[in-house]
Amino acid sequence: MSQAVRPNFKLSRTAFSVLAVCTTLLALPSHAQQTAAGAPAPTPAAQANLLEAVKVTGKRDRTADPSAIIAAKSKVLSRNYASSCGFMSGYVPEEDEATLAYLRHFGSLDTDLDDLSPDGSAKTPSSAESTDIAPGIPTSPSVACAGSDIRFAAGRNWIARKDKSLQQAFDAYAAGNYVEARTRFEEGWKKLGYEEAAMMLGRLHLLGLGTPASTPKAVEWLNEVIEARYNPVNDRLRYDPKTPDQINTRIEATLLLARVYLSGEGTQRNPQEALRLWRKALDFGFEPANTLIGQAYVSGVGTAADGRKAIEALTASAAAGHVPAMLLLGQLYQQRVPKQPPGIPLDLEKAGAYYGAAARAGNVEATYAAARMLDLGEGTARAPEQALALYKEAAVKGHAEAQNALATFFYQGDVVPQNYTTARQLFQAAARGRQPDAMFNLAVMLAQGQGGEKDMAAAYAWCALAKSQGHEQAAVALPAIAVKLSPDDKARADAMLKPAPKKS
Numbered sequence: 001m002s003q004a005v006r007p008n009f010k011l012s013r014t015a016f017s018v019l020a021v022c023t024t025l026l027a028l029p030s031h032a033q034q035t036a037a038g039a040p041a042p043t044p045a046a047q048a049n050l051l052e053a054v055k056v057t058g059k060r061d062r063t064a065d066p067s068a069i070i071a072a073k074s075k076v077l078s079r080n081y082a083s084s085c086g087f088m089s090g091y092v093p094e095e096d097e098a099t100l101a102y103l104r105h106f107g108s109l110d111t112d113l114d115d116l117s118p119d120g121s122a123k124t125p126s127s128a129e130s131t132d133i134a135p136g137i138p139t140s141p142s143v144a145c146a147g148s149d150i151r152f153a154a155g156r157n158w159i160a161r162k163d164k165s166l167q168q169a170f171d172a173y174a175a176g177n178y179v180e181a182r183t184r185f186e187e188g189w190k191k192l193g194y195e196e197a198a199m200m201l202g203r204l205h206l207l208g209l210g211t212p213a214s215t216p217k218a219v220e221w222l223n224e225v226i227e228a229r230y231n232p233v234n235d236r237l238r239y240d241p242k243t244p245d246q247i248n249t250r251i252e253a254t255l256l257l258a259r260v261y262l263s264g265e266g267t268q269r270n271p272q273e274a275l276r277l278w279r280k281a282l283d284f285g286f287e288p289a290n291t292l293i294g295q296a297y298v299s300g301v302g303t304a305a306d307g308r309k310a311i312e313a314l315t316a317s318a319a320a321g322h323v324p325a326m327l328l329l330g331q332l333y334q335q336r337v338p339k340q341p342p343g344i345p346l347d348l349e350k351a352g353a354y355y356g357a358a359a360r361a362g363n364v365e366a367t368y369a370a371a372r373m374l375d376l377g378e379g380t381a382r383a384p385e386q387a388l389a390l391y392k393e394a395a396v397k398g399h400a401e402a403q404n405a406l407a408t409f410f411y412q413g414d415v416v417p418q419n420y421t422t423a424r425q426l427f428q429a430a431a432r433g434r435q436p437d438a439m440f441n442l443a444v445m446l447a448q449g450q451g452g453e454k455d456m457a458a459a460y461a462w463c464a465l466a467k468s469q470g471h472e473q474a475a476v477a478l479p480a481i482a483v484k485l486s487p488d489d490k491a492r493a494d495a496m497l498k499p500a501p502k503k504s
Contacts, residue, residue, distance in 0.1 A: 069167050072196050166194050173200065178210025189224075195249045198224040202253060206260070215266025222260075225253035226280065237285030241321025241361075244288060254281040255289075262301075271302030290317035291325040298332070298341050307332070307343030318354065326358035327366045334369075334378075348379025359390065367394040368402045375405070384415050395426065400433030407441065424451030431462060439466035440474045447481055456484055457492035464497055 169184035182204050188197040202221035205214045228250070237248050247255070258277035261270040275296050282289040294314035297306045311332065317325035331337050332344050334351035352373050358366030371390030374383045388409055394402035407426035410419045424445045430438030439462045445451055446459035460481045466474035485493065 068196070069170070072166055072194050163188070163191060165191060166197060169197065169200065178204060180210075182210040193228075195225045195228055195253075198222075198228075199249045199253050202256070206256075206265070213266070215260060219257065219260065219267065222253045222257040225250055226257065226277075230284075232283075235284075239285055239287040239320060241287075241323075244322060247286060248284075251281050251284050251286045254284065255286075271296075273302075275302035287317055287320035288322045288324070290314065290320070291322050291328070294325065294328065298328070298337065299339075300341075305339075305341040307341040310341055311344060318357070321361075323358050323361045323363045323366075326354045326361070327363055327369070330354035330358065330366065330369060334373075348373070352379045364394050364397045364399050364402075367397075368399050368405075371402065371405070384409075388415050395429075398429075398433070400430040400435035400438065403427075403430035403433065404435050404438040404441065407438070411441075411445075420445070420451030422451075431465075434469070436466045436469035436471045436474070439463070439469065440471050440477070443474070443477070443481070447484075456481065456486075457489040458496065460485060460489070460493040461496040464493075 165184050165188035169181050169188060172178070172181035172184055182201065185194075185197040185201050185204070188194045189201065198221050202218045202225070204210050205221060206218035207213065230250070235250070237246075237251060240246065254277050258274040258281070259265075260267060261277070262274040263269065275293065278289045278292045278296070282293070290313045294310045294312075294317065296302050297310035297313060299305065311329070314325045314329050314332075318329055328337075330351045330353075332340070332351075333347040333354065335344070335346050352370065355366045355370040355373065359370045367390050371387045371394065373379055374390065375387035376382070388406070391402045391406040391409070395406045403426045407423045407430065409415050410426065411423035412418065424442065427438045427442040427445065431442045443459045443463035443466065446455045446462065448454065460478070463474045463478050463481055467478055
């Protein structure tokens with residue numbers, strides 16, 4: 001974990017008389033020695049699941065949303081999807097007469113649904129040609145089409161408007177009746193080829209809901225969605241950076257399948273295939289896929305590490321408004337990424353610009369990073385007042401590094417009035433967030449009784465925790481604190497470090 005960031009801040013020798021034996025080593029950490037803010041680019045271990053960077057499910061509701069059902073029906077009836085001749089679109093009054101004429105041709109409006117289209121299914125048109133067209137059905141639509149196309153489109157139109165399988169499937173899914181949901185999703189797929197049905201069937205098979213878990217079957221269903229007929233003009237997602245997790249069914253299936261191949265859940269791990277699917281998701285309009293592609297080039301997942309290609313993908317994603325790409329670009333240009341890929345020069349000006357853009361979009365990690373650069377004067381003149389404001393913004397959101405940095409301002413009192421009570425509260429908040437410098441800083445204040453009562457037991461406990469996190473100064477200070485503990489202090493410290501197990 002990275003350390004604090006406030007430069008050259010030390011506890012005075014006089015103030016820390018309790019630990020006089022090692023006062024020269026008991027300085028609060030120098031901010032100038034610290035790493036960049038925020039979550040660094042994923043380490044090789046973290047790269048085992050890159051898809052965590054983008055939510056696979058997005059914000060799609062799994063309940064029976066009426067608007068979602070209407071949208072699904074409209075899609076299967078659209079001129080770009082329903083048939084090769086594009087005869088039928090969604091319901092419009094002008095087409096009612098043609099539909100009714102088609103139904104009259106069969107002699108009844110009460111005919112079983114599966115008999116109203118070729119081969120008893122509206123999902124796939126018949127290959128057989130027919131010239132027996134009912135009176136009133138146009139034979140020369142805007143694009144050339146045969147009689148079977150018209151019969152197929154009219155049948156699909158009738159079935160889709162009457163069909164309730166998708167609604168029933170989502171109702172059953174929401175109620176936890178997964179067997180019924182699977183049956184109804186299969187019915188919807190067989191009748192009309194709803195992509196939503198195939199997507200959910202893939203999910204059910206992957207998770208073993210209502211059916212034995214089977215990754216191969218899940219892959220088959222997900223591929224049905226991914227490889228379905230696609231119109232890049234009408235079907236491509238219109239990405240909105242204000243709702244970055246919003247996705248459609250095709251993109252959801254693509255990201256979910258990529259996750260399967262990346263993690264090897266029930267199948268052979270295949271990062272190359274995951275990378276191919278991310279590119280496909282990008283083609284489908286999901287701009288954050290470029291962030292995943294960029295991360296792959298940073299860490300060499302599914303491809304060789306390549307800084308130039310990483311920057312290219314991430315820059316495109318950032319230009320589209322994806323905030324995580326902005327943050328990662330800042331880290332790369334600041335060269336703060338572990339195992340930095342080759343081909344990315346140090347550019348503090350660009351780093352600051354990307355951090356600033358991400359901070360303005362509300363990203364807490366970027367807010368802290370921008371504060372740190374202003375605090376240390378990296379790529380810009382030092383501006384501690386501006387840094388203080390940004391540290392406060394990130395600290396309020398619970399950022400432990402920012403809380404620790406902000407605490408040092410109040411401890412030192414060089415930009416704001418000195419306030420030990422506030423400093424101690426902030427160090428404690430950061431320490432609870434497992435920030436090792438804050439643990440040590442809090443231990444110092446507790447041992448000295450600054451900003452509150454002296455508490456040697458708590459001082460020892462926090463110093464021990466800081467040591468366990470690899471804090472070198474804590475390792476030196478711990479023995480000096482230990483010799484000052486009373487038997488009661490030692491018992492309390494042990495209880496803090498090894499709490500009794502909870503009673504069942």
